[in-house]
Amino acid sequence: MGQELPVTSYALLGLLTFGDALTGYELKQRADATLRFYWVSPAMSQVYSELGRLTEHGLVTATGEGRGTTYTISDRGRDALATWMRDSAPGFPVLKHPVALRLLLGHVVDRETTLAMLRDHVRALEKERDALVEVRESLRGADSPGEVFRYPSLVADWGLDYFENESRILGDLIRRLDEDGPVEEGP
């Protein structure tokens, strides 16, 4: 039965494997610091509905009442998560990249519009990178920098490397467009 849950359910279940009991709000914060960068951080309401479903399935144990309710993963939840990770293929990443899409169609608008879009995207990438740098630092400063934070650190380093590389590529593309392009405006 566990196998039939959507990936986001397993993702939230997985965020409960770092050794602590979390409220829905705390789980949302953890999703914002992790899932946000390479999945989709579910809305607060979805976090609560997923926690309800996981509790119903016996994969999560709820303690307390109302907003103060804390959730821990159950043994059954841990088994279901491990089975899912071992027995199903993750699949290839899905990317929806509106900047690449519009660059493909650059001939439809003037070159300055495209250059401005690329420059804006460099700034957006820098902001995301800065947010991830903070996450990376918090992993380093964690109380117990043991095995449990090793994988999140690897993923954060992957993300930082990705952002850095995207910024470099964008810089190259801007330079190529700047150099090769016909000049629209007069001198």
Added chain:
Amino acid sequence: MGQELPVTSYALLGLLTFGDALTGYELKQRADATLRFYWVSPAMSQVYSELGRLTEHGLVTATGEGRGTTYTISDRGRDALATWMRDSAPGFPVLKHPVALRLLLGHVVDRETTLAMLRDHVRALEKERDALVEVRESLRGADSPGEVFRYPSLVADWGLDYFENESRILGDLIRRLDEDGPVEEGP
């Protein structure tokens, strides 16, 4: 009115700006060679329904009948596309990366499971890269290698750089896991 179409409609409309009349099937092929890498290549049935909608809106002109019908972008379509590109923000890319998600939760399974997943992903990346290399070559060999193929070439180079970088990062991650990791199996 044009502004209210989904991004995929504009994407397909944009693929009709490369100077030729295409059948639905040919448009699907063009989507598979472009959108597939950084958006979502719509299913054949969706291509036909989008073309129907674009024709209704007067953004596309249909000629002929049945499967042989060819589609060209109209002046109105060109205006709608340019307006969309100039006046709306593209937004930040959305990435759903199941491999990064599972790496975050690596402590839930044994290290070999995670290493095998990362190695599989390197192979999947190589396959995607090979497919994109072919697209890049076809752009180089095009009959009229003019302005119109300049932007698709930039995007293809971006994609190739991205794939290459992902493979490099994956290699680094595998090495770090291999070196630092506790050995599960005996000698």
